[in-house]
Each structure stands twice: as C-alpha cells, then as structure tokens.
Amino acid sequence: MHVPNGFLDAPTSVATGVVATAAVGVALVKARKELDDRTAPMAGLIAAFIFAVQMLNFPVGAGTSGHLMGGALAAVLVGPWTAVLSTSVVFIVQALLFADGGITALGTNIVLMGLSTVLVGYLVFLGMRAVLPKRASFVPLAAALGALVSVPVASLVFVVLYAIGGNADIDLAALATAMVGVHVLIGIGEAVITYLAVASIVSVRPDLVHGARPLLEQRRLVIHDTAPATSSQETSA
C-alpha cells in the first residue's frame, strides 16, 4: 500500500526524499560489491521480479487476498544493497509510469517499504543465521523471522513519520496500536510466504540465494558414481 501525495506534510516529504536519495546513492556504490559489472542488468531484472512478486495475490480466505511486500525476501535472495536499489527503482517506476504512490511521497515510500523492510529484515536474518545451526536448510527460517519483524517495524516507522508530519491530530498511541496490530498479522503472512519461497529456491539452487552462500562454502566436494545431469537449462522466453 503506497502512501499518496498529501498524506504527510511537505517538509516531512522533502526530508524523507533526502534520506531516500542518500540511501539509493549508498546502495548504488555498495551494490557493485554484490554484483560488480552485472549491476545494471541484474538489479534491473530483480526490480522486475519484485514488481511481479507484488502482482501475485495470496488468498487469505473469505474472498480477500494480499500480496508480499518482499523487502526481506529480496534482501535474503540478492543481498541488502541490491535489494534497496531494486525496490527503490520499483517505487520510482511505479510513481512515474503507473501513478502508484504520490510523487512527493516517493521518498516516504522508499524509506518505509524499501529501506526499512530490507534493512530490518536483513539484520534480523543475519542475527538468526548466526544463532541457528549453520546449515542451508535453516536459511528459510531465518528469512521468515526477518520478514516477520520487518513488516511491523516498517508500520512503526510510518507512525513516527505520521507523528512528525501527519495532517490530522489522531491519538498517536491508538494509531500505533492499530497499525502494529494489523501489521503483525500481515507480517505473519509475509513470514510464511517468505519461508516457503526461500525454501523452494534453497532446495533447487542454493547458490543463487545471497544469504545462503556463506554456509555453502563450508560444504565439501562430494563425488558421485554417476555424473549428475548438467545444470545448464537453456529456457527460452
């Protein structure tokens, strides 16, 4: 759910715009360490992937459905800086080409749904990965916990921004309770789907999961009697 124009006052919008610009600038530099000269095509395709992720509806029951925000998922799959970069590009393109989310709220949307979900999700993921057994099969669980925490924290960041630049005098404690309450439920859904999606990738191509790579390096070479099938599947569009 994108914040539209006018939801927060102009100074707050400008301030979050400055924060978002700085974050994207840092991400541009840091993502090159994660992707080197593959940055432009890979970050672009991952942005298209995140856009597609937000299109896939998960039924909740009673005719309602929701979709993934995908911040924590992207952070675990491609690394935090590429994820910040890609989600930010998604919001820029959505604001300019699809009129989704206000153009003056672009910074707010990047800070809320790009920066805070990605960074919180990734930090929790790192913490959990350090605590859980050092096996790739525990990566989906760590990613799910990251997703679980990232969504309510992002909603708290929203409440803080609303407290600074909101346009109506709502009881902030009540707003915080309502927002966090709803987003804990959304976070549980986000966590379950993130778990299932990361588990499906780890079981097939663990080498593609950025968050699983440090664990894979500890694997020892196993030589089978029969050569396994080649992994190069040329799937055409």
Next chain:
Amino acid sequence: MGADHGHTLHWHGHSPLHRAPAHLKVVGLVVFVLAVVATPNHWYAAFAGWLALLLGVIAVSGVPLRYLLPRMVAEVPFVVFAVLLPFIAQGERVEVLGLSVSASGLVAAFGLLAKGTIGVLASLTLAATTETTALLIGLQRLRVPAQLIQIMSFMVRYLDVVTSELGRMRVARESRGFRARDPRQWPVLARTLGALFIRTYERGERVHLAMLSRGYDGTIPEAALAAPARAHGSHGHAHHGAPQPGTSTQPHPGRAAREVAAR
C-alpha cells in the same frame, strides 16, 4: 522502445503536453504537487484553483477524463482512511447529519481527499502523456545517476517478459485444475515465486553474458549515454522493435567465454 507495451497508462497523442520535454514535465509535476501538498487544509478556494489548473492541462493534453478516472483506484485505501478520520480524530466535536464528528478531523479528511485526488490525477497525466524512453532521457537531464537510469531501463524493458512469465505459470497451474482459495494453496504459489526468481536471475545472467559478448565493459559508451533509447542498441542487445527481448539474449558461447577469459 520494445518495452512500451508494458506501459499501459500511455495515451498516444501529439498535444503540446505530449511533445513537451519530459524533464520539464517531471519538474512541473513535483513543483505542482508540492504546492498542492503545502496548501493549508482550510483554503478551500485554493484547491478549486489547483483542480481547475490541472483540468485545464488535461484538456490541453487531449487525454479523455474517462480514460484517467478509472485509473485512480490506487487511491481507494486512503479514501477509506480519510472517511474514517472525522470519527477517530480528536478535538472539538460538531454535529453533521446527526453524527458527532471531530471538526479538525473533518477538515483533515477534506485536505487528504483533495490533495490525494489532485496528486493522483496529476501523476496520471504525466504517465499518460510521456513515453518511457522520453521519461528516461528526461531523468538523465535532471542529473539522475546514469547507473540508476540503466537499472530503470532494464527493469522497464524486462517488466513485460517477467510478468508474462508469471502469467504463463498461472495458466499452467490453472490448466492442471489449481484454484487459489485459501492459505492451504500458499505452498504452490510460493513455489511459483521461487521458480520465477530462479528464471529471472538466470535470465539476468544470460543478458549480462550477451552484453559481455558484445563488448560491454561495465559502462555504457559515452555516445549512447546521450540517448538512453539506444543505450543498449550499441551492444546489439534488445533492439528497437525486437519482438521478444528474451530470445535475443542468448550469448554466443565462444565469444562470451573469450570475453570472460580476457577480463
């Protein structure tokens, strides 16, 4: 640019607004919306003025209102919030239609609705009158980093490829009798996301190899920077009018390998 069919908001036209340079339109939009957002909530006449100005611009653009209005649904969740505001906001209460509501909440709800609506309509006007390519050139004029523009152009270029891949997966699921009704179907849908990620990542690697095999060295050449529309054409990759971007991305194995070895 082949990616424009993914940009469904564009309304083809030749009005002065369509022809205006994209960077001026982006700056105009930001300045206009900032001015609207900064207008105090109780300046009702000012909002009428902003709306009249915007409707005048839309009239000049020739984009019909019946095309723009249905596309304003993105605003709906916030309309719900705005409608609730008078009931949950604090402060002095007033009677409206027999209901006790907050006076400040009522004004805030009006401000939210007016600013949100004018903002969405203005954004839609930009999207309807600006081609993707023109927009990217405009952002370049506004000193947006070249690297970011490259990423955006790749995203827009492959948006259709990736989303239609997701569409084909849906057709494949449903042709096997799958219906998503409740959370019990989540594992299947989540595996779809997993498969989509693997395919998208591998496509990205193939695109990169295809670029390497055509001489890409991590930067887009100076000449191509001036016109992002042709930025990747100089690598012979995803040409203007290429019917399927995905099929043109298979690298020449020998050349790609030499290129990688030479690095």
